[in-house]
Amino acid sequence: MFDFDWSIIEQSLPLLSQGIMVTLKITLTSIVLGMVIGTLLAVARISIYAPLRWLSAAYVNCFRSVPLVMVLLWFYLIVPQFLTKFLNLSPLTDIRLVSAMVAFTAFEAAYYAEIIRAGMNSVSKGQNYAALALGMTKSQTLIYVILPQAFRVMTPLLLTQGVILFQDTALVYIIGLADFFRTATNIGKTTGYEIEMVLFAGAGYFVVCFCVSLAVTVVKKRLKL
Amino acid sequence: MQANWNWGIFFEQAPFGNVTYLNWLIDGFLTTAALFICAWIVAFIIGSFFGILRTLPNKFLRGVGATYVAIFRNIPLIVQFFIWYLAAPDLLPRDLSVWFKAELNPNAQFFILSTCALGLFTGARVCEQVRSGILALSRGQRYAALALGLTLPQTYFHVLLPNAYRIIVPPLTSEMLNMVKNTAVASTIGLVELTSQANRLLEFSGFAYESFIAVTMAYVFLNFVVMRIMKVLEKKMRLPSTGIGGKNV
Numbered sequence: 001m002f003d004f005d006w007s008i009i010e011q012s013l014p015l016l017s018q019g020i021m022v023t024l025k026i027t028l029t030s031i032v033l034g035m036v037i038g039t040l041l042a043v044a045r046i047s048i049y050a051p052l053r054w055l056s057a058a059y060v061n062c063f064r065s066v067p068l069v070m071v072l073l074w075f076y077l078i079v080p081q082f083l084t085k086f087l088n089l090s091p092l093t094d095i096r097l098v099s100a101m102v103a104f105t106a107f108e109a110a111y112y113a114e115i116i117r118a119g120m121n122s123v124s125k126g127q128n129y130a131a132l133a134l135g136m137t138k139s140q141t142l143i144y145v146i147l148p149q150a151f152r153v154m155t156p157l158l159l160t161q162g163v164i165l166f167q168d169t170a171l172v173y174i175i176g177l178a179d180f181f182r183t184a185t186n187i188g189k190t191t192g193y194e195i196e197m198v199l200f201a202g203a204g205y206f207v208v209c210f211c212v213s214l215a216v217t218v219v220k221k222r223l224k225l
Numbered sequence: 226m227q228a229n230w231n232w233g234i235f236f237e238q239a240p241f242g243n244v245t246y247l248n249w250l251i252d253g254f255l256t257t258a259a260l261f262i263c264a265w266i267v268a269f270i271i272g273s274f275f276g277i278l279r280t281l282p283n284k285f286l287r288g289v290g291a292t293y294v295a296i297f298r299n300i301p302l303i304v305q306f307f308i309w310y311l312a313a314p315d316l317l318p319r320d321l322s323v324w325f326k327a328e329l330n331p332n333a334q335f336f337i338l339s340t341c342a343l344g345l346f347t348g349a350r351v352c353e354q355v356r357s358g359i360l361a362l363s364r365g366q367r368y369a370a371l372a373l374g375l376t377l378p379q380t381y382f383h384v385l386l387p388n389a390y391r392i393i394v395p396p397l398t399s400e401m402l403n404m405v406k407n408t409a410v411a412s413t414i415g416l417v418e419l420t421s422q423a424n425r426l427l428e429f430s431g432f433a434y435e436s437f438i439a440v441t442m443a444y445v446f447l448n449f450v451v452m453r454i455m456k457v458l459e460k461k462m463r464l465p466s467t468g469i470g471g472k473n474v
């Protein structure tokens with residue numbers, strides 16, 4: 001059996017907090033950008049222009065049928081040159097962080113698009129007709145009537161998706177980016193306390209995710225869903 | 226991007242072993258498919274077990290189910306893989322542990338560990354589906370079965386579960402598709418499956434786009450096959466004229 005020695009964690013806290021910052025950076029960027037792009041995709045999906053609908057559907061289906069690990073590798077191994085050119089990065093920026101952010105944003109946008117689409121479908125059609133009958137334009141109807149209600153219904157799901165995204169960021173391990181998990185395993189490997197560090201990382205993720213999922217239940221009650 | 230595609234690369238000799246690159250791909254595909262099937266069996270059994278626990282009248286047993294779900298849902302999959310990889314062989318009894326580490330070849334070790342990790346992770350999700358399936362049945366079914374004199378286990382096995390499984394085929398399908406994708410994480414602990422093969426192909430052949438497109442297509446293909454099979458199963462399991470297991474047309 002094991003003899004655990006937890007003192008290693010206290011010593012490595014400064015390094016770990018840097019890792020946490022990387023994790024948070026990726027999570028927050030991809031939540032915000034993913035939701036924006038996801039909303040656009042969802043709106044495109046119900047547009048009256050067929051090519052827009054097809055494009056959006058193709059995007060969503062593509063990303064949903066490919067493993068996240070593959071998406072991360074795609075963006076890290078194959079398209080970094082495009083990224084540097086496209087985003088106008090200086091050669092000094094850490095391409096791993098940028099490619100991880102882009103990969104997560106692109107990947108999550110597909111999932112958010114599906115959630116938001118479901119939310120928009122749950123708003124009754126009468127609302128749409130009523131708003132149009134009142135003389136609102138289509139975009140006004142969407143922005144002032146449909147989307148606010150959709151987001152209200154969707155809040156718990158969006159939060160849950162955020163938790164999943166937060167968990168998934170641990171996968172940047174495979175591209176060698178020093179996020180929370182990678183930092184923990186690296187410290188474990190160099191000091192020989194690998195099991196302790198991995199268990200600690202697991203506990204860290206558990207605490208955060210568990211608290212957020214408790215919060216989701218509270219939000220659900222508040223919104224009376 | 227220059228257009229110097231070379232799809233013939235897959236038929237060229239791989240650097241070791243008397244095989245072509247295509248054989249590497251097929252090997253990876255078979256490993257991924259086998260991992261998916263084994264892990265799904267584990268997930269289904271464990272998930273059903275805890276799912277049933279979560280709907281029992283006994284408060285303690287319900288708590289056990291809830292704890293399992295809370296733990297396995299709130300830790301990232303990759304962390305769970307590492308915990309299995311680092312800790313599980315040492316938790317076995319001494320003889321078994323020695324045998325496991327010394328006698329089995331690494332890929333078999335990784336395969337077993339991956340099956341456990343992925344199976345238990347997905348099991349937590351399956352558990353939630355089974356639970357919601359059982360709760361979705363009208364309460365009358367349970368009362369009627371009990372009133373007819375069936376014991377609680379009989380009620381579950383002959384009345385509640387067959388109906389619940391019919392209801393949850395669609396969410397189980399999407400859970401399966403998720404699992405196909407999650408098998409890719411097994412590459413992090415060294416299992417040579419599709420994703421690792423993509424990296425190896427890139428490393429040895431140098432044709433990045435070709436290898437990655439081929440491997441990505443392999444995942445899409447596997448997903449497609451799973452989806453088709455589940456569609457057929459869903460149709461087969463549908464109970465006509467009750468609305469259980471999908472709409473009647």
